[in-house]
Amino acid sequence: MERTLVLVKPDAVQRGLIGKIITRFEEKGFQTAGLKFLWMDEKKAGRLYEPHFGKAFYEPLVNYMTSGPITAMVLEGEKVIEQVRNMMGATNPQNASPGSIRGDFATRIDHNIVHGSDSPESAQREIPIFFEKAELVDYTKDISKWI
Ligand code: IDP
Numbered sequence: 001m002e003r004t005l006v007l008v009k010p011d012a013v014q015r016g017l018i019g020k021i022i023t024r025f026e027e028k029g030f031q032t033a034g035l036k037f038l039w040m041d042e043k044k045a046g047r048l049y050e051p052h053f054g055k056a057f058y059e060p061l062v063n064y065m066t067s068g069p070i071t072a073m074v075l076e077g078e079k080v081i082e083q084v085r086n087m088m089g090a091t092n093p094q095n096a097s098p099g100s101i102r103g104d105f106a107t108r109i110d111h112n113i114v115h116g117s118d119s120p121e122s123a124q125r126e127i128p129i130f131f132e133k134a135e136l137v138d139y140t141k142d143i144s145k146w147i
């Protein structure tokens with residue numbers, strides 16, 4: 001089953017939105033394979049945002065993502081990567097549709113509260129930055145046939 005990395009970013013943690021954001025994905029029907037709370041260091045942030053290295057927003061982005069603790073999750077489901085991206089809304093919350101997470105909870109691109117892998121290749125690269133293989137749990141929920 002497809003997996004993706006979701007991060008509840010430092011601003012969302014500070015604003016007390018961890019539960020609300022996780023609830024969106026739980027209620028949608030995705031299965032949680034991994035979940036942890038951590039304070040990212042510069043090295044991890046550099047690995048995560050390596051594709052953006054050299055861009056004007058890279059330094060502020062690393063500062064933002066290391067400014068406080070985050071919640072990291074691996075979610076599992078059919079087409080979970082694309083569906084999570086749709087649920088997150090546009091990168092700039094000012095363009096994110098109402099009803100999307102960024103559309104409902106954020107107002108600025110430099111405080112856009114949530115991360116989700118943008119492709120299967122990104123998910124494969126990003127998940128190991130936060131989770132060891134043994135920290136990801138394979139299981140079947142009896143209810144999954146209803147989802
Ligand atoms: P994504 O998070 O929607 O995939 P990316 O283009 O991959 O968006 O950018 C990574 C993150 O970098 C964004 O979520 C946002 O936090 C930050 N970012 C992107 N563009 C800008 C910008 O123009 N100014 C400030 N921060 C930006």
Ligand code: MG
Pocket residue numbers: 118
């Ligand atoms: Mg991205």
